[in-house]
């Protein structure tokens with residue numbers, strides 16, 4: 001039980017850090033429109049964290065220089081969160097079998 005509480009707290013801690021960073025990056029984002037008034041989408045995906053974003057949005061982080069990820073500062077937290085969730089899913093599957 002304690003283990004579950006500790007893990008839940010850790011997931012919440014990591015999520016707060018990641019969400020705050022994503023919010024900070026896209027705060028005040030401006031869309032670019034094509035000649036027909038349609039929002040331009042240039043979807044990019046990070047090879048390290050697997051997160052996708054519209055790189056045509058104008059923020060202080062996007063468009064990103066090539067091979068850069070706007071979420072670089074929270075890669076470590078994203079990695080830890082994925083590991084925790086994977087571990088937890090594995091244990092849940094064992095219990096429900």
Ligand SMILES: [Zn+2]
Pocket residue numbers: 046047048049050051069070071072075
């Ligand atoms: Zn990334």
